[in-house]
Amino acid sequence: xxxxxxxxxxxxxxxxxxxxxxxxxxxxxxxxxxxxxxxxxxxxxxxxxxxxxxxxxxxxxxxxxxxxxxxxxxxxxxxxxxxxxxxxxxxxxxxxxxxxxxxxxxxxxxxxxxxxxxxxxxxxxxxxxxxxxxxxxxxxxxxxxxxxxxxxxxxxxxxxxxxxxxxxxxxxxxxxxxxxxxxxxxxxxxxxxxxxxxxxxxxxxxxxxxxxxxxxxxxxxxxxxxxxxxxxxxxxxxxxxxxxxxxxxxxxxxxxxxxxxxxxxxxxxxxxxxxxxxxxxxxxxxxxxxxxxxxxxxxxxxxxxxxxxxxxxxxxxxxxxxxxxxxxxxxxxxxxxxxxxxxxxxxxxxxxxxxxxxxxxxxxxxxxxxxxxxxxxxxxxxxxxxxxxxxxxxxxxxxxxxxxxxxxxxxxxxxxxxxxxxxxxxxxxxxxxxxxxxxxxxxxxxxxxxxxxxxxxxxxxxxxxxxxxxxxxxxxxxxxxxxxxxxxxxxxxxxxxxxxxxxxxxxxxxxxxxxxxxxxxxxxxxxxxxxxxxxxxxxxxxxxxxxxxxxxxxxxxxxx
Numbered sequence: 001x002x003x004x005x006x007x008x009x010x011x012x013x014x015x016x017x018x019x020x021x022x023x024x025x026x027x028x029x030x031x032x033x034x035x036x037x038x039x040x041x042x043x044x045x046x047x048x049x050x051x052x053x054x055x056x057x058x059x060x061x062x063x064x065x066x067x068x069x070x071x072x073x074x075x076x077x078x079x080x081x082x083x084x085x086x087x088x089x090x091x092x093x094x095x096x097x098x099x100x101x102x103x104x105x106x107x108x109x110x111x112x113x114x115x116x117x118x119x120x121x122x123x124x125x126x127x128x129x130x131x132x133x134x135x136x137x138x139x140x141x142x143x144x145x146x147x148x149x150x151x152x153x154x155x156x157x158x159x160x161x162x163x164x165x166x167x168x169x170x171x172x173x174x175x176x177x178x179x180x181x182x183x184x185x186x187x188x189x190x191x192x193x194x195x196x197x198x199x200x201x202x203x204x205x206x207x208x209x210x211x212x213x214x215x216x217x218x219x220x221x222x223x224x225x226x227x228x229x230x231x232x233x234x235x236x237x238x239x240x241x242x243x244x245x246x247x248x249x250x251x252x253x254x255x256x257x258x259x260x261x262x263x264x265x266x267x268x269x270x271x272x273x274x275x276x277x278x279x280x281x282x283x284x285x286x287x288x289x290x291x292x293x294x295x296x297x298x299x300x301x302x303x304x305x306x307x308x309x310x311x312x313x314x315x316x317x318x319x320x321x322x323x324x325x326x327x328x329x330x331x332x333x334x335x336x337x338x339x340x341x342x343x344x345x346x347x348x349x350x351x352x353x354x355x356x357x358x359x360x361x362x363x364x365x366x367x368x369x370x371x372x373x374x375x376x377x378x379x380x381x382x383x384x385x386x387x388x389x390x391x392x393x394x395x396x397x398x399x400x401x402x403x404x405x406x407x408x409x410x411x412x413x414x415x416x417x418x419x420x421x422x423x424x425x426x427x428x429x430x431x432x433x434x435x436x437x438x439x440x441x442x443x444x445x446x447x448x449x450x451x452x453x454x455x456x457x458x459x460x461x462x463x464x465x466x467x468x469x470x471x472x473x474x475x476x477x478x479x480x481x482x483x484x485x486x487x488x489x490x491x492x493x494x495x496x497x498x499x500x501x502x503x504x505x506x507x508x509x510x511x512x513x514x515x516x517x518x519x520x521x522x523x524x525x526x527x528x529x530x531x532x533x534x535x536x537x538x539x540x541x542x543x544x545x546x547x548x549x550x551x552x553x554x555x556x557x558x559x560x
Contacts, residue, residue: 001026002046020081024094024102027074030067031106035486038115038124038536038553039064039132060126060549064133068110072148075103076424084161088219091227091393097162098226100155100424101397104148108405111141111412112490114535124536124554139412143419143432146409149442150432151424152402162399164449165216165223166195167206176346177332177379179304181206184318184451185275196445204451205318212322213378214392223400229393243376243392248383250325250373252349252357253365255333256383259357262369263324265503265520270475271320274302276452279316287311288515306330306348310518318451323479325372327351327505327517333382341385352511359507369504369523375480400446400477404470407442410434411466436460443470446477489535499530531555 004010004019033040041059048057062070079099086093110116117137124132156162173180181203183191190198210216211223218224229243251257269279280286290311292300300314303321309328325331328348336342351370353359359366378390411434413419418433436457444454459465474487488494502523509517533555541559544550552558 016081017083020078021093023074024078024082024099027071027078028102030071031102034067034071035109036537037539039067041550042067042070054546055548058547058549061132061551063130064110064115068106071106072103075099079424084159086219088217091218092229094226097152097155098397100152101225101402103424104145104152104402104405105397107141107145107148108409109490111145111409113492114490116141118492120532121554125551127549127551139414139417140419142409142412143421146406146432147421147423147430149402149406149409150430153406156399161222162225163222164399164445165207165211165221166202166449167210169201169203170206177334182302182304185302187453190448190453196448199448199451202449204449205322207449208319209322212376212392212395214390215378218393223398224395225399226397227393228396243394244389247376247381247389250377251381251383252331252372254344254347254349254356255331255387259365259367261373262367262504263371263373264369265371265505267479268324268326268371270472271324272317272452274315274317276317283312284518284520308348312518319476323373323375325349325374327370329372329374332379333387335380335382335387337386344385350511351505351507352514352517353508354510368507368525370507370517371505373480395481403442403446404474404477407439408470410439411463411470439466443473446473495530498528502526502528
């Protein structure tokens with residue numbers, strides 16, 4: 001940041017961009033620390049003299065608001081320095097859009113209940129007693145968050161660089177793994193309109209699935225704003241891709257995977273039915289003994305579920321099938337090359353006890369909840385028989401997040417209250433208020449892409465009901481994207497969600513007693529609890545020893 005201008009090997013434009021990358025990274029790392037540990041020390045912008053003693057380098061935590069002010073101001077500067085677009089070889093380098101998106105995220109968290117007037121954190125202080133979490137609620141912070149998200153939306157529409165990714169309808173199937181588009185149940189408002197006003201011209205299932213599974217190059221994905229994936233200018237892309245390892249943990253043992261990533265029953269139940277209505281838990285008794293077969297195919301036309309599958313896994317919304325590897329789901333493994341494995345392509349995988357991928361005594365390689373994960377899995381992915389796992393990147397920030405953040409922030413502004421907020425570059429001023437059409441601007445495209453109806457006017461008009469819907473929508477849309485852990489904490493509703501017991505299927509049951517397999521069973525190995533100290537991570541003993549001015553997070557041992 002301070003010396004780069006002296007570099008003669010870079011053009012002036014490259015110098016500016018590299019400086020922007022460094023500035024972005026510093027702000028981004030601060031943001032990751034702030035999100036995890038709460039208020040943190042901020043080093044002098046010019047840098048610290050590392051030759052000094054620990055005592056001279058002992059910086060106290062800044063207040064949460066001071067951290068936010070520094071991070072967002074740095075991101076605003078970075079947005080003026082960074083390139084707007086990266087190619088696939090440089091996909092993990094930040095862009096102008098990434099700087100604006102992270103800035104919006106930081107403002108959203110700063111407005112959220114955990115750090116906006118949270119008197120329960122009055123004891124989160126520096127060693128001199130300075131309170132680090134704002135004790136008075138400030139609604140204007142939600143207006144700033146809404147304006148920051150609006151900045152990103154306006155920039156995206158003006159530049160044409162970012163939008164929700166959609167896949168056009170596939171009228172004819174070319175392979176079992178790439179099925180003909182299934183239209184959602186007929187809806188008089190959405191079935192005959194093209195995206196984003198409806199879903200008549202898109203394939204909701206493929207639109208969501210291919211966002212994550214590597215079927216589209218990261219640089220060609222208009223929804224991907226930033227990824228922490230690996231750049232493609234070295235062999236690292238082939239040998240050090242964490243998403244490949246992630247998928248290997250999801251793959252059944254049949255395909256060379258570890259078969260250990262399980263989804264909770266709560267998450268699988270959260271996905272709606274095909275018409276958008278909530279999944280009914282009463283189905284466990286209502287559909288006892290009902291499984292798919294040749295005779296009832298016409299009764300589950302909103303999925304591609306094969307025979308022998310429990311009825312509760314039929315007629316669910318498209319994101320369910322792109323995310324959930326339910327018992328009897330089909331895994332494609334199209335990359336298999338060796339003769340001995342070719343018969344295993346497009347194969348149903350079962351988690352019943354005694355099945356190849358079911359519960360195994362004396363082994364940890366089985367799905368502990370009886371519900372697997374399909375998200376990030378490509379139809380080609382296989383780790384044996386000469387197959388391979390497709391390269392893919394982590395979707396750290398995508399445009400759907402910006403849209404839902406915008407709607408959430410507007411929902412928290414009191415009815416009739418207006419705030420005038422200047423855009424990030426000072427070019428315009430937004431009139432920010434609880435505008436239901438602007439809230440719909442954020443939510444509706446995400447719902448249309450998913451093939452489920454938009455919320456009713458009654459929901460948009462009721463802040464409490466709308467918040468409940470946003471909590472649910474983010475749970476589904478951002479499953480397995482490192483969002484919900486922090487969302488529940490910033491909303492201060494983590495106790496009711498993470499303090500409850502974890503349930504799954506009854507993995508002790510074999511296929512002979514398959515009805516019993518779907519009865520909810522508490523997963524004894526995954527006990528959970530929550531206490532106040534788990535809102536923020538503790539500072540390690542070694543770090544506290546080095547920095548005498550660094551205070552511990554509430555509830556954790558100080559070691560003084």
